[in-house]
Amino acid sequence: GAGVSQSPSNKVTEKGKDVELRCDPISGHTALYWYRQSLGQGLEFLIYFQGNSAPDKSGLPSDRFSAERTGGSVSTLTIQRTQQEDSAVYLCASSFGPSNEQFFGPGTRLTVL
Amino acid sequence: KQEVTQIPAALSVPEGENLVLNCSFTDSAIYNLQWFRQDPGKGLTSLLLIQSSQREQTSGRLNASLDKSSGRSTLYIAASQPGDSATYLCAVRVGRGGSNYKLTFGKGTLLTVNP
Numbered sequence: 001g002a003g004v005s006q007s008p009s010n011k012v013t014e015k016g017k018d019v020e021l022r023c024d025p026i027s028g029h030t031a032l033y034w035y036r037q038s039l040g041q042g043l044e045f046l047i048y049f050q051g052n053s054a055p056d057k058s059g060l061p062s063d064r065f066s067a068e069r070t071g072g073s074v075s076t077l078t079i080q081r082t083q084q085e086d087s088a089v090y091l092c093a094s095s096f097g098p099s100n101e102q103f104f105g106p107g108t109r110l111t112v113l
Numbered sequence: 114k115q116e117v118t119q120i121p122a123a124l125s126v127p128e129g130e131n132l133v134l135n136c137s138f139t140d141s142a143i144y145n146l147q148w149f150r151q152d153p154g155k156g157l158t159s160l161l162l163i164q165s166s167q168r169e170q171t172s173g174r175l176n177a178s179l180d181k182s183s184g185r186s187t188l189y190i191a192a193s194q195p196g197d198s199a200t201y202l203c204a205v206r207v208g209r210g211g212s213n214y215k216l217t218f219g220k221g222t223l224l225t226v227n228p
Contacts, residue, residue: 004156031214043202043218056215091156098214099144104157 002026004105006092012111013082021077021108025094032075033095033102034067038088046090049075050098082112115140119203119219126193127227134188134222136203141181144206144213148177148188151200151221160201161188193226200224 005024013019025032034046036059046059049069060066064082069075079086089109093102116139126132136146145164149157161170161177163186169178176189190197200223204216 006156033214033216035216035218040220042220043204043216045215045217048214093157095214101147101159101162102216103159104149106156109154 004092004094004103006090006105006108008108009106010109010111012113014113015084016081018078018080019082019110021079021090021110023075023077023092023094023105025073025075025092026103027073029094029096029103030072031095031098031100031102032069033093034075034077035091035093036061036088037091037107041088043091046077048098079110082110084112086110087112115143115205115207115217117203117205117217117219119201119222121222122220123223123225125225125227128193128195130193130226131189131191132193132224134190134201134203134224136186136188136219138184138186138205138217140207141184142207143181146177146179146186147204147206147216148175148186149202149204151202153199157202190224193224195226195228198224198226 007022032049037043048056064080067077089107091107093104095102120135147162148160163179174191179186200221202221203219
C-alpha cells in the first residue's frame with residue numbers, strides 16, 4: 001500500500017496480558033515513530049527508530065513497553081502485563097529521514113479491561 | 114520543555130463561516146510547525162507544514178501563518194463546510210541539537226460545522 005498501515009485496528013485485552021502492535025511504514029522511509037494518544041492527554045511521543053536502531057526511547061512510559069524494528073521496515077510495539085492506564089490509541093508514523101514530514105497510520109485502539 | 118496550546122478546545126460554526134484556530138508554543142526555537150486533521154477513529158492527515166523560515170502556507174481554503182518570535186500559529190479556514198468537521202491538531206518540531214525529529218502536539222480543536 002501507499003500509506004502507513006497498522007494492525008490490529010482494535011485490540012481488547014485483559015489486564016495483565018501482553019499485547020503486540022504492528023506498524024508497516026511507507027516503503028523507503030528510514031525513520032519510524034510511535035506515539036500514544038490518550039483521552040485528555042493529547043498525542044505523546046514514545047520512540048523513534050532510524051533504520052533498525054532506536055536512538056530515542058525517552059517517551060516509553062515504563063519498562064513494560066518495548067519496541068523493535070527489523071529489516072529497516074516493520075516495527076512492533078510490545079506492552080507486557082497491560083494495565084488499564086495503557087488504554088489509548090497507538091499511532092505509528094514514518095518519514096524519509098528524521099527531518100522530513102511524518103506520515104501517520106490509522107492507529108491501533110487498545111482497550112485494557 | 115516545549116509546550117503547545119490550542120485555543121479554543123472546541124468550536125461550532127454555521128456552514129459558510131470563515132474561522133481561525135489558534136496554536137501557541139513556548140519555545141520559539143522550532144524547526145517547523147505542522148497542522149493535522151483527525152477524523153473520529155482515524156489517523157492524522159497532514160494539512161500544512163510551515164518551515165521555521167516561512168511566514169505562511171496555503172492549500173485551497175486553508176491558510177496557516179507562523180510568527181515564530183511570538184510563538185504563535187493560526188489556521189484560517191475559509192467558507193467552512195460540514196466536511197471540515199474534525200479535530201485539528203498543531204504540532205511543532207524542535208530545532209535544537211539532533212532532536213528535530215520529535216513532534217510535540219497540542220491537544221487539538223474539535224471543529225463542528227453545522228449545515
